[in-house]
Amino acid sequence: MHHRSEDDGERDCSPQYGTHYAIIVQIYQRYPGDHHIWKKRHERAMAIENRRSMTVEEYFQLEANDPETRYEYIDGHVYAMAGGTANHDTIKSNIQRTLWNLLRGSNCRVYSSDMKVYISETRYFHPDVTVTCDPRDRGRVQAIQSPRLIVEVLSPTTELTDRTWKLKNYCAHPTIEEYVLVDSQSLKIESYHKEQNRWIYEAFENTDDFTLHSFDV
Template sequence: MPLPNENNIWTYADYVKIHNEKRYEGIDGVLVMVPSPTPRHQRIVTALSALFFDQLQRHQCEVFVAPIDVCLFAAKDTPLHDIKDWYIPDLIVVCDKNKIGDERIYGAPDLIVEILSPSTAKHDRITKFQSYEQSGVNEYWIVDPIHETVEIYALQDGQFRQVQMHYKDETICPYIFPSCFIALPKVFTPM
């Protein structure tokens, strides 16, 4: 549910002034609350982040998990009052150190992972999908914890193309890191 604002347009500068424990994403100047994740969601994010961290040690990349703000269409020198779009992805991989600010990420990460939930699935599959594509994210994973699948989309000629679909018993490689191996049985381990 969006928060009211006197001019109905929120900038990132407005957002950082809010003293609220809730998390919000900005979509073209509209604030949208991000619900707290479930324990199942957090187990998946934790497992994926550990696997990515371990596998990407030989690359010059960093792994971050939510909550971290990603200002997709901004650079470090973009004034905060000019930023009207930001997201809080579940997991990101950033290989360009210049995109890592002291308080947020600027520009498109190399890889983004979103874990679906009933309340966010449409947002992840449509709104975020389009924004991540337009901003130049190289690879986007949609993880479905109910069906225990991972859809991998790669940016090709400016558009996301589904390049892989994987199930819970497979070991998979990110499209942009073919020597990185993610064992899905470790991700979808029942508790």
């Protein structure tokens, strides 16, 4: 049995920092000992972000031509994703491995942030961890169309966006049943899971038992 926070309960996925929210974009791809490579990549990413607009097809081609960089596509504009810390990457890998073990033998597949997720006709994100149980999402697909679970590992540069703007987008997705936020500093876990037409919020400390409602594990 898990321990629920006193803040647990029904929520409508409204931003927790008020109604005014924005996309926070920070590019930081530093290559130690090679300032020129970092500068060139930084300038290239900034030039791409400053373009007026880009079609979905152009966005797919951009990622195909630049596999070392992940971009998110938002309403015709692309944003280079910031590189994570070693701690962030370790937590993300541990979550992915744990989910893979839990779901082994099922029809579900676990994907890392290398795989982009279809949010809407004009939006594609790269969540830290994604689980889909739809067989149409297997094979040589360009993006996951029917995710069931999304996990984001919070960091100082992404926390506001993950808690507000992305929360709204994930809750509006027709196939997403659960959205989990993992604090990389305190290891606190928060989840939003869908029950009929309601979204239920729960918070867990690092000593609590955690339940994934979308898989009943």
